[in-house]
Amino acid sequence: MVANREQIARAAIRRLNADPVASMTQIAESAGVSRATLHRHFASREELMGELGRLSVASWRQVLDDAGVDEAVAEGSAAAITAALDALCHHWIRDVEEFGFALTETGAYGHDELLIAVEEQHAREHAFYAAAQHAGVVRGDMSAVWIAHAAFGLLVGLREALRRGDIAVRDGERLLRESFLRGCAA
Amino acid sequence: MVANREQIARAAIRRLNADPVASMTQIAESAGVSRATLHRHFASREELMGELGRLSVASWRQVLDDAGVDEAVAEGSAAAITAALDALCHHWIRDVEEFGFALTETGAYGHDELLIAVEEQHAREHAFYAAAQHAGVVRGDMSAVWIAHAAFGLLVGLREALRRGDIAVRDGERLLRESFLRGCAA
DNA sequence: ATCGTTTGAGACAGTCATGTATCAAATCGA
DNA sequence: TCGATTTGATACATGACTGTCTCAAACGAT
Structure with missing residues (x-):
């Protein structure tokens, strides 16, 4: 599964709309990537x-x-x-x-x-x-x-x-x- | 400083009105009691x-x-x-x-x-x-x-x-x- | 003053979230 | 196919928060 920065950001928004206190792990899941990959695109929360x-x-x-x-x-x-x-x-x-x-x-x-x-x-x-x-x-x-x-x-x-x-x-x-x-x- | 359960609850409300994600330590401070006392009145968050x-x-x-x-x-x-x-x-x-x-x-x-x-x-x-x-x-x-x-x-x-x-x-x-x-x- | 109760300060343990790093597997492009 | 790059899984360290506990000090009632 390959996702670019913008796709990940969009998925994060959708997740936060449904769950405003989602963790990075949960956001990564929603974006279909691992937490490590999420961190590679965004250095921190x-x-x-x-x-x-x-x-x-x-x-x-x-x-x-x-x-x-x-x-x-x-x-x-x-x-x-x-x-x-x-x-x-x-x-x-x-x-x-x-x-x-x-x-x-x-x-x-x-x-x-x-x-x-x-x-x-x-x-x-x-x-x-x-x-x-x-x-x-x-x-x-x-x-x-x-x-x-x-x-x-x-x-x-x-x-x-x-x-x-x-x-x-x-x-x-x-x-x-x-x-x-x-x-x-x- | 002596505060009863209701006074502490009221102080907690006021604090949360100003800062919805205040920690128990911060809430206790606002109530003028120690965190230990807050926990004595309310067993958990x-x-x-x-x-x-x-x-x-x-x-x-x-x-x-x-x-x-x-x-x-x-x-x-x-x-x-x-x-x-x-x-x-x-x-x-x-x-x-x-x-x-x-x-x-x-x-x-x-x-x-x-x-x-x-x-x-x-x-x-x-x-x-x-x-x-x-x-x-x-x-x-x-x-x-x-x-x-x-x-x-x-x-x-x-x-x-x-x-x-x-x-x-x-x-x-x-x-x-x-x-x-x-x-x-x- | 004395005694029982309450409180604050501090220590400790556990959990969770976050950031960092490693390495093998997967993917991509030539 | 092969080499470079990317990814996922995992482990680790750290910090913040929470809950629990201990003990000396403070407080209130007699």
């Missing part, structure tokens, strides 16, 4: 988690890019912001499916450059929600930071619902969008 | 986590009791359901402040009776949201199970926002209620 953190933040960045949040902020119109918000809900699904474990990962971000990248995405989100408030697209009676926390929380809920099989993947986007934008009250 | 799990589920049950969700389900009127929903948002704050760590705790529920108690509260919540749908108080175009996941997710978001000091405790209830019931869109 820290290096593996660092790589997974980079992949996760890259995916998050891609979601924001694909949704065009920066462009929407620059344009500032309600139409542009609304379209970006809609696209965000669309692209979040892929991210949650693949990197759900990273939503509540508590130890992966020990690297300075990784922490900086995380804060960068936070800043982009906050700027986006602030612009959305300014454009009258989202509520002004709650801070942009809270709105980002609410979205994050719903992504966690989505991850759990998917993990438990309580909702179908194809419903995920609609449920997320509706809950986030219009809430659960009738 | 498993016993301590079991006790904290019971306290957490008891608090969750208390929230549902205080909000009167079972009574509202039995009565079935929109007014009763709406009042219970409102009360739920009110009482959740206390629970999150105290037992926030338990929201994403992944190893505390190894005891059968504890698992049963957890499922019981899930069932009460699901019955409540189903009744709320029937009464036309919450949306019928998403399952009661998803609504429970959405609420859970927002509680996680609330925990993070409080942990980071991004929102004030006194705003927590309003932000939670508004986000959950009416969403973030303007």
Whole structure:
């Protein structure tokens, strides 16, 4: 069985999605390689988690890019912001499916450059929600930071619902969008 | 320094809220006792986590009791359901402040009776949201199970926002209620 | 002050996870 | 086929954590 670094990283992500505290031995098994081979590709657990953190933040960045949040902020119109918000809900699904474990990962971000990248995405989100408030697209009676926390929380809920099989993947986007934008009250 | 079992458990909870992977040594420090004393009160980490799990589920049950969700389900009127929903948002704050760590705790529920108690509260919540749908108080175009996941997710978001000091405790209830019931869109 | 109880500090043993290293077997490419 | 490379299995060392135990000091009640 031959696996390259990226294949091993992908298998590690899938395993950690199902079992966030898997050991290196368990991760190697899931990747179909021996622990020795896992260590040859990633010198330590820290290096593996660092790589997974980079992949996760890259995916998050891609979601924001694909949704065009920066462009929407620059344009500032309600139409542009609304379209970006809609696209965000669309692209979040892929991210949650693949990197759900990273939503509540508590130890992966020990690297300075990784922490900086995380804060960068936070800043982009906050700027986006602030612009959305300014454009009258989202509520002004709650801070942009809270709105980002609410979205994050719903992504966690989505991850759990998917993990438990309580909702179908194809419903995920609609449920997320509706809950986030219009809430659960009738 | 003298501390009884309950004080130690409370201190453990506070520590785990701040650091979900604290060791027994760290937990003992936070409780102001030696590790030997911690072990005298709780024979093992498993016993301590079991006790904290019971306290957490008891608090969750208390929230549902205080909000009167079972009574509202039995009565079935929109007014009763709406009042219970409102009360739920009110009482959740206390629970999150105290037992926030338990929201994403992944190893505390190894005891059968504890698992049963957890499922019981899930069932009460699901019955409540189903009744709320029937009464036309919450949306019928998403399952009661998803609504429970959405609420859970927002509680996680609330925990993070409080942990980071991004929102004030006194705003927590309003932000939670508004986000959950009416969403973030303007 | 005395005595029984509790506590803290420290030592020890066992387990698990991680990192390191060795060597034979398997794989790959020419 | 052959040589170079990669891999898996295994052993070992280390550190962290947990549980257990001992004993002197501290504490509380009389």
